[in-house]
Amino acid sequence: MCKALAAPQPALAKFQKANMHIPDGYLSPSTCAVLYGASAPFWYTALQRVKKALATRLVPLLSVMAALSFVIMMFNLPLPGGTTGHAVGVGIATIILGPWASILAISIALAIQAVFFGDGGITTLGANCFNMAIVGSLVAYAVYRLAAGRAALTSSRRVAAAALAGYAAINASAFCAAVEFGIQPLFFKDPSGAPLYAPYPLSIAIPAMMMGHLTFAGLAELLLSAGVVAYFQRTNPALLKVTAPGNLAAEEEIAASPSMWRTVRPLWIGLALLLVLTPLGILAAGTAWGEWSARDFSNLQAREKMTLASKNTAPPGQPPRGLERLSRLWTAPFPQYAPSFVRRPAVGYALSAMFGSGAIILVSLIAGSLATRGKTGVRG
Amino acid sequence: MNFLERTLASFLNALEHALRAEDLAKADGLLQRLDPRIKVIGILALIIAAATAHKLWVIGAVFAIALSLAASSRISVLLLGERVWFPVLLFTGIIALPAPFVIPGRVVWRLPGLGWPLTAQGLLSAGYLVTRVETAATLSVLLILTTPWTHVLKALRVLRVPVVIVVILGMAYRYIFLLLESAREMLESRRSRMVGELKGSERRRLAAASVGVLMSKTLQLSSDVYSAMLARGFRGEVYMLDDFHTAALDWMMLAVFAALAAVAFYCGR
Numbered sequence: 001m002c003k004a005l006a007a008p009q010p011a012l013a014k015f016q017k018a019n020m021h022i023p024d025g026y027l028s029p030s031t032c033a034v035l036y037g038a039s040a041p042f043w044y045t046a047l048q049r050v051k052k053a054l055a056t057r058l059v060p061l062l063s064v065m066a067a068l069s070f071v072i073m074m075f076n077l078p079l080p081g082g083t084t085g086h087a088v089g090v091g092i093a094t095i096i097l098g099p100w101a102s103i104l105a106i107s108i109a110l111a112i113q114a115v116f117f118g119d120g121g122i123t124t125l126g127a128n129c130f131n132m133a134i135v136g137s138l139v140a141y142a143v144y145r146l147a148a149g150r151a152a153l154t155s156s157r158r159v160a161a162a163a164l165a166g167y168a169a170i171n172a173s174a175f176c177a178a179v180e181f182g183i184q185p186l187f188f189k190d191p192s193g194a195p196l197y198a199p200y201p202l203s204i205a206i207p208a209m210m211m212g213h214l215t216f217a218g219l220a221e222l223l224l225s226a227g228v229v230a231y232f233q234r235t236n237p238a239l240l241k242v243t244a245p246g247n248l249a250a251e252e253e254i255a256a257s258p259s260m261w262r263t264v265r266p267l268w269i270g271l272a273l274l275l276v277l278t279p280l281g282i283l284a285a286g287t288a289w290g291e292w293s294a295r296d297f298s299n300l301q302a303r304e305k306m307t308l309a310s311k312n313t314a315p316p317g318q319p320p321r322g323l324e325r326l327s328r329l330w331t332a333p334f335p336q337y338a339p340s341f342v343r344r345p346a347v348g349y350a351l352s353a354m355f356g357s358g359a360i361i362l363v364s365l366i367a368g369s370l371a372t373r374g375k376t377g378v379r380g
Numbered sequence: 381m382n383f384l385e386r387t388l389a390s391f392l393n394a395l396e397h398a399l400r401a402e403d404l405a406k407a408d409g410l411l412q413r414l415d416p417r418i419k420v421i422g423i424l425a426l427i428i429a430a431a432t433a434h435k436l437w438v439i440g441a442v443f444a445i446a447l448s449l450a451a452s453s454r455i456s457v458l459l460l461g462e463r464v465w466f467p468v469l470l471f472t473g474i475i476a477l478p479a480p481f482v483i484p485g486r487v488v489w490r491l492p493g494l495g496w497p498l499t500a501q502g503l504l505s506a507g508y509l510v511t512r513v514e515t516a517a518t519l520s521v522l523l524i525l526t527t528p529w530t531h532v533l534k535a536l537r538v539l540r541v542p543v544v545i546v547v548i549l550g551m552a553y554r555y556i557f558l559l560l561e562s563a564r565e566m567l568e569s570r571r572s573r574m575v576g577e578l579k580g581s582e583r584r585r586l587a588a589a590s591v592g593v594l595m596s597k598t599l600q601l602s603s604d605v606y607s608a609m610l611a612r613g614f615r616g617e618v619y620m621l622d623d624f625h626t627a628a629l630d631w632m633m634l635a636v637f638a639a640l641a642a643v644a645f646y647c648g649r
Contacts, residue, residue: 024516227588
């Protein structure tokens with residue numbers, strides 16, 4: 001009887017669990033390489049920061065926490081309506097360990113799952129770690145800190161913040177995975193036009209992924225984060241200190257060379273803003289006032305736009321002579337800023353990716369500044 | 381089956397998988413005899429070859445290579461079917477199912493009644509996805525089933541994975557079983573005290589409390605392990621013994637893997 005029940009279990013368990021772990025074959029090797037590359041600096045930074053905070057405790061603490069993340073991923077969580085779902089545990093791991101240790105613990109658990117248990121691919125391990133461990137932990141941290149504010153360790157606001165953090169983290173991860181799936185058919189097709197990897201475009205991949213995560217998987221993560229925080233509030237609130245500002249534990253966790261950070265912070269902010277704003281500038285409709293070309297003066301439509309933009313003052317009939325002379329002198333390599341290739345969807349998506357990375361950098365910056373504010377609050 | 385039983389079943393499944401892998405790794409077969417470093421590099425090369433191929437028959441050929449490796453390493457087709465092919469087909473098959481109808485291209489058939497067009501490009505892309513995923517999954521399972529975990533870890537050193545990460549991976553793997561056992565006992569004892577069904581909210585509280593207890597136990601465990609390590613003279617540095625020796629068979633198989641992967645790369649362009 002027991003055996004008969006157990007037989008379909010691996011297949012079923014795999015089916016339930018695999019929705020977030022991208023297996024080999026769904027992403028092109030170049031996407032995988034890019035995502036390994038994108039994860040590497042986060043792993044490096046996380047390792048340096050955690051090493052500094054934990055010193056010789058690093059090896060045992062990370063080992064057992066990674067083992068725990070692995071076991072948590074196997075839990076079937078009861079959801080409303082009688083179904084069950086799996087959670088990654090990234091929300092609760094971030095709240096208890098802080099974002100950097102959580103990045104490492106979840107990445108190690110994912111590596112063991114991929115290499116030993118065949119859940120999630122080996123070539124896609126970088127992608128899985130990027131989506132779940134890195135984006136998940138950073139989003140969970142930012143949301144938790146923003147939502148929890150300076151509430152007391154045992155306040156119910158922290159439970160709500162944990163719920164939000166878990167929910168936001170898993171959905172951000174799913175969104176990253178959906179974008180990775182969705183750009184595959186755009187870039188990788190065989191000569192007949194058949195997609196080589198994940199076949200669906202963004203317009204299908206995003207809703208398909210998000211539907212499951214905004215509901216079931218998101219709910220599982222939400223219930224786990226909130227439930228465990230509520231449990232610790234009753235039994236051992238000290239465990240929640242790491243991500244709560246105004247205490248020593250939090251200070252140790254985030255004590256990575258602040259002087260260096262202060263020097264490079266403006267650069268990062270600038271880069272993030274540039275990344276976010278550049279595509280917006282290109283995608284925005286219309287031309288900026290004064291950025292007209294000599295040709296626009298003889299074009300009826302362009303003249304109308306110029307009149308409108310200049311508070312109904314009609315432009316001169318002839319282009320200014322200086323402008324005409326200069327425009328003959330120098331032709332930009334990309335006339336009109338947006339040559340035909342920019343109008344192709346592929347570039348549009350690349351720009352969206354730029355926008356996305358800018359947004360992620362901004363989120364981590366906000367998280368970082370929140371952390372610093374918490375620290376100065378203690379000293380001051 | 382309620383969530384307690386399901387969770388217990390997935391714990392048992394993981395333990396069973398680990399035990400079976402240990403048994404198979406001891407068997408006398410081709411892959412088992414190879415140096416783990418060469419096995420890791422060779423199988424990784426084949427997985428990348430399958431991932432890069434732009435032709436269906438090349439992916440099929442890599443799959444055939446995986447099958448012959450399985451046969452020469454005493455891994456039964458039945459086990460592969462149960463562990464890999466069926467679950468992968470169930471998951472990826474469902475994902476690939478709408479592709480023939482959704483991907484635009486040359487219409488080869490229309491669904492009777494509904495009139496949905498079935499395109500050649502859609503069928504091909506579903507084929508790419510399913511064969512690629514099956515092939516890569518088969519290859520990675522072969523690596524896992526024929527290599528003890530400690531050897532896989534040591535072999536990671538040739539891929540320049542830092543020593544501290546390799547050590548953490550090794551320790552984490554060891555503690556997974558301790559924690560699985562501890563979680564299993566906890567859930568079993570809870571189940572043995574249960575008469576009738578729990579309400580939804582109670583079930584959720586029970587699940588969250590179980591994870592919470594496990595988490596506290598884990599943090600306690602980490603300080604115990606740390607104290608034990610300090611007592612044995614641990615000062616923060618980690619060393620590994622690389623005690624692998626390559627034989628003629630290893631070099632021959634490395635050449636075979638390299639040749640097969642190169643041919644697959646070349647033909648699959």
